[in-house]
Amino acid sequence: MDGKAPAAYVDPAEFNEVMKRLEKIDEKVEFVNSEVAQRIGKKVGRDIGILYGAVVGLLLFLIYVSVSSMFTI
Known part of the structure; x- marks a missing residue:
């Protein structure tokens, strides 16, 4: 063989x-x-849809908590 392909x-x-x-x-x-x-x-x-849903749900919950705490004495 001299290095060439057959x-x-x-x-x-x-x-x-x-x-x-x-x-x-x-x-x-x-x-x-x-x-x-x-x-x-x-x-x-x-998976991205689930994450977006969780983030939106968390934001809505936080907004609800902050708004409801403003109206309680």
């Missing part, structure tokens, strides 16, 4: 068939990756 001679029809199969596999992998990313996005969106 050369292989392949029939062009066979090469094209393998490339088509690889393209189909690549499409499936991209589809799965996009589905996973979409699910992660939904989870993150849900």
